[in-house]
Amino acid sequence: MLEIKDLSVSYGNREIVHNVDFSVQSGETVCIVGESGSGKSTLLKAITGLLGQEGHITGGRIEFDGRNLAQSDPKEYRSLRGSRIAMVYQHAGESMDPVMRIGRQFQEELSLKGKIGRRESDRKATECMKQLLLKEPERILRSYPSMLSGGTNQRVALALAMVMEPDLILADEPTSALDVTVQAEVVKAMQNMKKATNAAILMVTHNMGVVAQMADKVGVMKSGKLIEWGTAEEILSHPVHDYTKMLMSCVLRMETEDE
Numbered sequence: 001m002l003e004i005k006d007l008s009v010s011y012g013n014r015e016i017v018h019n020v021d022f023s024v025q026s027g028e029t030v031c032i033v034g035e036s037g038s039g040k041s042t043l044l045k046a047i048t049g050l051l052g053q054e055g056h057i058t059g060g061r062i063e064f065d066g067r068n069l070a071q072s073d074p075k076e077y078r079s080l081r082g083s084r085i086a087m088v089y090q091h092a093g094e095s096m097d098p099v100m101r102i103g104r105q106f107q108e109e110l111s112l113k114g115k116i117g118r119r120e121s122d123r124k125a126t127e128c129m130k131q132l133l134l135k136e137p138e139r140i141l142r143s144y145p146s147m148l149s150g151g152t153n154q155r156v157a158l159a160l161a162m163v164m165e166p167d168l169i170l171a172d173e174p175t176s177a178l179d180v181t182v183q184a185e186v187v188k189a190m191q192n193m194k195k196a197t198n199a200a201i202l203m204v205t206h207n208m209g210v211v212a213q214m215a216d217k218v219g220v221m222k223s224g225k226l227i228e229w230g231t232a233e234e235i236l237s238h239p240v241h242d243y244t245k246m247l248m249s250c251v252l253r254m255e256t257e258d259e
């Protein structure tokens with residue numbers, strides 16, 4: 001589905017991501033963890049073609065269904081993002097159109113795949129929102145993003161991604177802007193999303209709860225390198241690299257202090 005091969009990414013002449021290799025299969029959830037500044041978001045932006053003016057891929061391949069995205073032009077990327085690749089951001093409410101009601105946003109999104117009436121769009125949106133445990137979907141469809149809480153907007157963003165039936169969902173810290181109780185609701189919603197779709201999910205997260213509950217595979221990044229890779233069970237229970245051991249012990253310590 002998605003294969004990252006020997007990928008290097010730079011901003012200006014500073015290399016940020018160095019020779020990264022991994023793959024994500026259909027239906028599989030991969031979480032990328034690592035300290036702040038280790039290059040996780042840069043990696044995700046490279047995959048989505050959103051590195052901006054300064055950023056560029058300096059080596060390697062990003063194969064999506066056999067096509068090398070690292071050499072795609074912006075137009076091709078845009079069409080893939082609209083149809084086969086969906087994205088969820090940390091502040092999802094901010095990435096939505098503030099002056100468009102949620103119902104209309106679903107319709108706009110779905111119309112990227114073909115003409116669709118409002119009734120059919122509302123039906124599909126409602127179905128997804130229910131799967132993500134959102135209450136009162138009819139009210140949400142009539143609301144603007146600013147009228148909804150952060151946690152609701154985050155789940156609406158997941159529903160907007162899910163309704164497109166994408167092959168790949170990319171998520172950049174989808175829970176980290178939320179407080180702890182709301183995070184738990186969004187994690188539950190993401191688990192339901194994982195069950196309901198056969199999409200591959202690639203997620204950058206600081207939240208080890210998310211990793212424990214959702215990840216099939218985990219990649220650990222440090223200073224732009226993928227230093228450890230394995231199943232969630234291997235990484236959480238038997239980390240090999242000292243850095244991963246430290247990352248896991250920090251999490252355990254934080255969890256103990258929270259109790």
Ligand SMILES: Nc1ncnc2c1ncn2[C@@H]1O[C@H](COP(=O)(O)OP(=O)(O)OP(=O)(O)O)[C@@H](O)[C@H]1O
Pocket residue numbers: 011016034035036037038039040041042043052054
């Ligand atoms: N647009 C940019 N231009 C120049 N340098 C950048 C840009 N964006 C990020 N960087 C640099 O790239 C490095 C990696 O940043 P990145 O955001 O990918 O890390 P991260 O692991 O996602 O961190 P965090 O967990 O804090 O989001 C950092 O040193 C950062 O300063």
